[in-house]
Amino acid sequence: MTRLIVAAGGGGDAVAAAMLHVALYGGEDRAVILTYAWDRLLIDPLPGPRRPSDFTGLERLTPTVWSVSAQTRPIEPAGSTLPRLAAELPATFALLDPHQGAVGLTRQLESLVDHVQPASIDLLDVGGDILARGDEPTLKSPLADALTLAACCQMNEPVRLLVAGPGLDGELPPEAMTSTLGPVVRKLTAEDTAAISTVLEWHPSEATGLLAATARGIRGTCEIRDAGLPVLLTDESPAVHEADLDDALSRNRLARAITATASLDEAEAYSREVCGYSEIDYERNKARRLNEHRPTNLDPAAIRTQLAQFEAEARTRGSTHTTFRRITEALSLSGAQRDELRQLLVASHPKQYEAPLWRVTDEA
Known part of the structure; x- marks a missing residue:
């Protein structure tokens, strides 16, 4: 039996x-995870999502769908976490x-549904920005989720929308989703994380890490992202909610606008019109800045001094933890x-590592 899960935003989803x-x-049934190759600039220096032509070693599943294996490699300078995920996860x-x-x-x-004949289809979003209207001031990356939502709503097969960890991506506060979220289908536990424990050691996703x-x-x-957005980690954070797919589409103005788009450029244009920006534009601008910035060698003594100052400032902001992306x-x-x-x-402060997060502390 096959279970199909569509990772709404790619990356950590x-x-x-x-x-x-x-x-x-x-974990007994076969899992097919349909996802973007979109790892953002920490892994991939090229803005936006990758195409199949950006890889070698893909395996054709259908005329329009390719799978990633442990032997797949992104063509430089592109980067991707997917080959390593394929190697480490069943x-x-x-x-x-x-x-x-x-x-x-x-x-x-x-095409993929016809090929694998799944027993179920889930559309999964970590954080809940798939439920955004499009005008929320904290919304940063609506396009990827809107595209998968628009596509899933066009299918004749039943699709269940799942939102895990409401608010953990720092894009929508949990209270903004209260009226839209349905019942809790699972409260994740430490035992549930065992399946991805090794991946959490190296994968840069913040929302899934949280x-x-x-x-x-x-x-x-x-604190997450380059801006240091504060995200509350509460007893409700590990919940996985079901949400109504049609209600989500009715709420998501960008998803409705791009339903008939036939190119990513066209979808981007709608994002600029509906939301006032495109997340790929943000990546383009940031990539230019990073290209102008020469990375320095890691000096352990200098790093510890800088870290101590960062931690002190983070504590004044009320933070207890941060991500390694944020520290980087x-x-x-x-x-x-x-x-x-x-x-x-x-290695130097093992007690502060509360995997996969770093605990801000006064301890030496």
Whole structure:
């Protein structure tokens, strides 16, 4: 029996899908996870999502859908976490290509469903920004989720929309989703995170990292992203809610606007019109800034001094935890240095590592 899970935003949603497959279905059925190759600039220096032509070693599942294997490699300078996920997790990772817009995504979904004949189809979003209207001031990355929502709503097959960890992506506060979220289908536990425990050690996703952290019992306020957005880690954070797919589409103005789009450029234009911006434009601008910034070598003594200052300032903001992405950017390091930084800090201050987060503390 096959379970199909569509990772709404790509990146960390694909990791969360692997965890959820075990939590909801026991991990005995075959998992097919359909996801974008869109890892943002910490992993991939190129803005936007990758196409199948950006990889070598893909395996064709259908005329429009390719799967990623452990032997797949992104063509430089592109980067992707998907080959490593395929190597470490017992799931089939199939590639969503949004470059033909929502119309193309719908074709891919229908083709894959015809091929694998899944017993169930879940559309998973970690954080809940798939429920956004489009005008919320805290919304940062609506396009990927809107595209998958628009595509799933065009299918003739039943699709269940799941929102895990409401508010954990820092885009919509949990209270903004209260009227839209349906029943809790699973409260994730530490045992549920075992399926992805090794992945959490290296994968840069913040929202899925926070979801796993709260499932492990971590509570407090965590700073995320380059802007240091505060995210509350509460007893409600590890919940997985069902939400009505049609209600989500009715609420999401961007998803409704892009339903008939046949290219990513067209969908981007609607994002600028509906939301006032495109998240890929943000990535383009940030990539230019990063290209102008020369990464410095990691100096352990200098890092510890800078970290102590960052932690002191974070505590004054009321933070108890932060992510390694946040520390990497706060210390003006490159995304390629994130793992080296994590290893350095964990080795020198192991008690502050509450996997996969870093605890801000007064301890020496």
